[in-house]
Amino acid sequence: MSEENLAAHSGQKKPKGERRPRAETPRGCRDYFGAEVTARRDMLAAITSVYHRYGFDPLETSAVETVEALGKFLPDVDRPNEGVFGWQENEGEGDQTGGGWLALRYDLTAPLARVAAQYRNDLPTPYRRYAFGPVWRNEKPGPGRFRQFYQCDADTVGAASVAADAEICAMLAEALEAAGIERGDYVIKVNNRKVLNGVMEVAGVLDPSDPDKFAHERGIVLRAIDKMDRLGADGVRALLGGGRKDESGDFTKGAGLSDAQAEVVMGFTTARRETGAATLARLRELVGPSAMGSEGVEELAEIAALLAAQGYGPDRIILDPGVVRGLGYYTGPVYEAELTFEILDEKGRKRQFGSVAGGGRYDDLVKRFTGQAVPATGVSIGVDRLLAALAAKGRGAVGAAGPVVVTVMDRDRMADYMAMVGDLRAAGIRAEVYLGNPKQFGNQLKYADKRASPIAVIQGGDEAAKGTVVLKDLILGSQIAQNATLEEWKDRPAQVEVPRSDLVSAVQKMLGGGN
Amino acid sequence: MSEENLAAHSGQKKPKGERRPRAETPRGCRDYFGAEVTARRDMLAAITSVYHRYGFDPLETSAVETVEALGKFLPDVDRPNEGVFGWQENEGEGDQTGGGWLALRYDLTAPLARVAAQYRNDLPTPYRRYAFGPVWRNEKPGPGRFRQFYQCDADTVGAASVAADAEICAMLAEALEAAGIERGDYVIKVNNRKVLNGVMEVAGVLDPSDPDKFAHERGIVLRAIDKMDRLGADGVRALLGGGRKDESGDFTKGAGLSDAQAEVVMGFTTARRETGAATLARLRELVGPSAMGSEGVEELAEIAALLAAQGYGPDRIILDPGVVRGLGYYTGPVYEAELTFEILDEKGRKRQFGSVAGGGRYDDLVKRFTGQAVPATGVSIGVDRLLAALAAKGRGAVGAAGPVVVTVMDRDRMADYMAMVGDLRAAGIRAEVYLGNPKQFGNQLKYADKRASPIAVIQGGDEAAKGTVVLKDLILGSQIAQNATLEEWKDRPAQVEVPRSDLVSAVQKMLGGGN
Secondary structure, three states: OOHHHHHHHOOOOOOOOOOOOOOOOOOOOOOEEOHHHHHHHHHHHHHHHHHHHOOOEEEEOOOEEEHHHHOOOOOOOOOOOOOOOEEEOOOOOOOOOOOOEEEEOOOOHHHHHHHHHHOOOOOOOOEEEEEEEEEEOOOOOEOOEOOEEEEEEEEEEOOOOHHHHHHHHHHHHHHHHHOOOOOOOEEEEEEEHHHHHHHHHHHOOOOOOOOOOOHHHHHHHHHHHHOHHHHHHHHHHHHHOOEEEOOOOOEEEOOOOOHHHHHHHHHHHOOOOOOHHHHHHHHHHHHOOOHHHHHHHHHHHHHHHHHHHOOOOOOOEEEOOOOOOOOOOOOOEEEEEEEEEEEEOOOOOEEEEEEEEEEEEOOOOOHHHHOOOOOEEEEEEEHHHHHHHHHHOOOOOOOOOOOEEEOOOOHHHHHHHHHHHHHHHHOOOOEEEOOOOOOOHHHHHHHHHHOOOOEEEEOOHHHHHHOEEEEEEHHHHHHHHOOOOHHHHHHOOOEEEEEHHHHHHHHHHHOOOOO | OOHHHHHHHOOOOOOOOOOOOOOOOOOOOOOEEOHHHHHHHHHHHHHHHHHHHOOOEEEEOOOEEEHHHHOOOOOOOOOOOOOOOEEEOOOOOOOOOOOOEEEEOOOOHHHHHHHHHHOOOOOOOOEEEEEEEEEEOOOOOEOOEOOEEEEEEEEEEOOOOHHHHHHHHHHHHHHHHHOOOOOOOEEEEEEEHHHHHHHHHHHOOOOOOOOOOOHHHHHHHHHHHHOHHHHHHHHHHHHHOOEEEOOOOOEEEOOOOOHHHHHHHHHHHOOOOOOHHHHHHHHHHHHOOOHHHHHHHHHHHHHHHHHHHOOOOOOOEEEOOOOOOOOOOOOOEEEEEEEEEEEEOOOOOEEEEEEEEEEEEOOOOOHHHHOOOOOEEEEEEEHHHHHHHHHHOOOOOOOOOOOEEEOOOOHHHHHHHHHHHHHHHHOOOOEEEOOOOOOOHHHHHHHHHHOOOOEEEEOOHHHHHHOEEEEEEHHHHHHHHOOOOHHHHHHOOOEEEEEHHHHHHHHHHHOOOOO
16 A cells, blocks of 8 residues: 555645645744754753752743733833734633633743742742743844744842842853853853933933933934944934934934933943942933932942952953943843954954843842832853854854664664664664665665764674674775765775674774773 | 833833733633643653664754644534634734734644645655644633643654554554653554555445545544543444434434444454454454555554564554544554553542544645655554653652752842852852842741752851751751741751851752752
8 A cells, every 4th residue: 555545544644636735844943953052951961960059949931921021121012912922812712711811922031020920938048049941032034043043041020139130140151151152252241220320310301300201212312322333433323313214224313312312321331441439430420410320329339349359350341331231121230241353244244243132120120010120130041052052162053973884784683783773772882773764775874974874783694604794984084984885894894793792892992982 | 110100111101990900811722830841852852862862963943833724623523613723923024924824733743744845855865853842722621631731742744664663563562662651651543544544445435436425524533533431332332323412412413334244343343353463363354345444454464563573562552443443534544542540530439541642644734735645654652641641640740949048147148148059059069049028037937848849048147146057957947947946946956057158068968968
C-alpha cells in the first residue's frame, strides 16, 4: 500500500489539487540548531546561578496573559495594544472568561507585576524572583531584530530602598561576567528618572501642581532621549522641538519644546563628567530648586556610595544622565548595560555593540492591580543580544562532540550493532548506530562526517568471524572522508582493529578520555 | 510628589473611574514557583542528557508557526484549526506574509516536520533531534489538564528501518529512569498501526483497493480504542457501533460498524498474551490474509527481537495491541509509556497513573511540504505529567536552600551589610541583605523564616563597635522564629558571635560545608 493510501487510511484526506503548505519559519522568527541551543542554555545557567547566589528564586509564568493584565507599556508604542500578539478567546464556552482577549507576554516584568499582586498574601516581602524565557513583540523585524527573543530578568518587589537598585546593578555586572563578557568590555550606566523630571520642571515642561499637564510631551521627550545613539544630538533636538522627518520621509511629531527648553533637556543628557562626584555636582546645578530633582540626585549619590563601598568602580558602573530607558513605567533609578567593544554593522561600518541589558525602578506596576503602591526594581538581560555579542567577539557557540557512529555493514546483524552502542552508552559515551539506508557505505561515512563524529566503528563479516571491530579515527581521517571508498578507508593509518570485548576501552582510549 | 503623580508624569494617565485590571493567571494556565521551576529544569536536563548520549542534537524553533505549516493533526479534534491559539497577522504592512494566520505550536512534531522540509539539503540524513519546551492547546481545562504544558521530544527523521523505532523505545526507558521513575514503575507498550489496518481490512472497514473509503469511520475507530482506559470496553464498543451518550448527556456519533465488525476490532485490542511470541502469534491469526497486517506483525516481531537482544525484557517493554495512540498521523509502530503504580484521583478513587509519554512512526508529515516521502519516528515525553507522577510518589520538587540573610540593624550602615553579603557570595554562599523596611526587626526574622534561610547575620551597634557579628542558626531556631523579640532571639543557644573577619568561615562551618 502506498504512503498516499496510508495517509488516507489514517483519516487525512487531502483534496486533489490542494497546494502544499510552505515550509517556512514565520516572519521575524528563527530556528536554533545544536550548539546555538546549548550556548543559550549554558548562558542562562550561568546568569541564573548568579541570581540564585544573590538570593533570587525562580518563577515561571505561562507565555500567555490576559491583555488587561499585560497593560499598555510597550516601548516606542503610542497606541494601546500595539506591538503584542493577541487574540480573542472563543466565546460561548459557558465560562465567565470566554470572549476575553489574551496575548503573548512582551516582557517578563508585566507578568511579575501580575504575580506580585495575585499572590501578595503568600509571597515573602520583599519578593526576589528571577525568570527567563522567550518574549514576543509584534513588530516589523529587521537585521538582528526578531519577534521572539529571550530575556533573563531579576527583580526585587517590595523594597523601597535604593540599596535594592544598587544591588541589581552590582549583580548585573557579575551576571555579565558569568555569561562570558570580560571586565572592560562592558559598562553599566545608572541614571534616575526623578532627575529628568526635575530638569523638565526647571524647563517648564512639568508643572508639579498639575502633573497631568504635558504628560504626552514628556513621553515624547523620554523616547527622543532614548534614541540618542541612533539619531544623534540633532535628531533628538528635532524631536524635542517641532518634529523630525526620517530617511524614508516619514514625519514624527515632536514634543513642541521651545529652543530654550530643548537646550535645558539636552544639557541634562550631556551632564556626565569625569567622575561620579562631578556628575552629581552638575546634576545638582541642573535641577536647581526642584524638590523631585534633588531627591533623584541624592538617590543617585546613595547608589554610587553603596557601589563604591563594594568595590564597583567606574571601570564597571558609572553615573550617566544620558541613559533614560524608553519604557514609560520607570519611576526612579534606571540602569543600562552597554558593551563597549566595536563590531561591524550590516553595512560594514564600525560601531559600539551597545545595550544588552537594562532596567530600573517601577513603583506603580503592581499598584495597577491592587491600588496600593508596591516599590519594585529589576533588570532584564537580552540573552540573544548577549549571545550575538559573544559571537561577534569570536567566542560564540562551540558544538558538542559528535557521537561515535557504529556503521552497518550487514543489516541482518542490526542487533549486534545496537549492542555495541548499548555498551558505549552504558559507559557514558555518546554513540549511535547508523539508521539511514546502509547500502552505500560512503553515505555512512559522509553522515559521520556531517555529525562531527570522532570515531566510526566498523564490523563486516570478516571482523565478525574473528570477533573483532575496526575503529576509525575520524578526526585524523576527516580530510578524505568525503569521497572515500571502503577500501581506501580501511587503508588509512588512523584505525585500529580490536577484540569486540575491548570496544569500550579502545574507544575511550581513542577519545583520550573525552567525549 | 505622590506616586499617583509620578505615574501621570511617566505618561500613564488613567481616567478616573476606570476599573483596575484583574491579577489573574489566564484560564487553564499555571504559575510555577521556586522548586517547581528547578524540578522541571532538572528533569529536562536528565532526559536530554540521555537523548544526547544517544546521538540526538538539540533544536529550538519559535513558539509561533504559520497555521498552514502546523497542519490539522490535533488529537481528538475533527474540525480544522480547532484546538490551537491562532490569530491573523496585521494586514497592509507591505509584506507578502501580511494577513496570514499564525498560531502557537500544539506539539513539537509539527515544527520538526517543517524544519526537516525547510532545511532538507543541509541537515544530516538521518536527522536526529531532540527538543523541549511548552506547547499550547486551546481546550477546555480540567483538573491537572492545562492549556500550556511541557513536552520533551526525540525524533529520527529519514530512517525507514524499524531499528529506529526500537531505539526510541529503549531510549524512552532510559529517559524515564533518568527522570526518576524506577524500573517496575513503568512499562512501555508497543503496537503497530499496520496491524490495526490489517484487522480493519479483515473486518471489511478498510478496502485496500479504495483506501479513501471508510476513512472517516476508521478515524472514529482509532479514537474510540484510544479511550479504552477512560470508557471501558462497553463504551468503546458503543463508539464502534451506533454511538455513545456521555454522562453529561452529549451524544458522540459512532463508526457505524456492525456487531460482528466491532467484535473483530475489539478482539484486536485484547490480543495481548502472556509473552511477546504468543501475542505475535495471536496477531498473525487476526490479520489473516491481509498483506498490510502481516507487514505490521513482522515489524513488531523485529522490534521485539532487537529490544530483547539489548536486554529490554517485558519488565520494561511489551507488545500490547491495546495501544493505538489517538493522533491521526501515525503510519507504523506506535508506543506509549505508562506508569503502573496507583494514585488517588480527584475523587479519592485508586487508579493507575497512566500514560506519560508516547510516539510512533509518521512517514507522511514531511511529505506534506515536499511531496517526497520521508520516514520518521519519535517520542514525546509529557514532562509536567511526569513531574506530577513523581510528586504523587512523594518524590516531588525539593526546594533549594534559602539564602543567608544579613539583617539590617542600622540603616545608615547599609554599605557594611552589603559588604558582608559580598564576602559571602564571593565564597559561593547564597546570601542577601534584608531589603524591606528594617524598622521592625521581627519582620526581618519572619522574612528569613519564609525564605527558609539557614542563618541570619546580625550586627547591631554593640557588635559593630567590637568588630563582631552574631550568627543565628535558623534551622535550629525556626520553631520560635515566628514571634521572637530580639531579646528572646539573642538568648537562644544556637547562635555564635564571631569576629567580622571570620564571617565567611563561621557561616561555612554552620552550614556544614553545604549551601
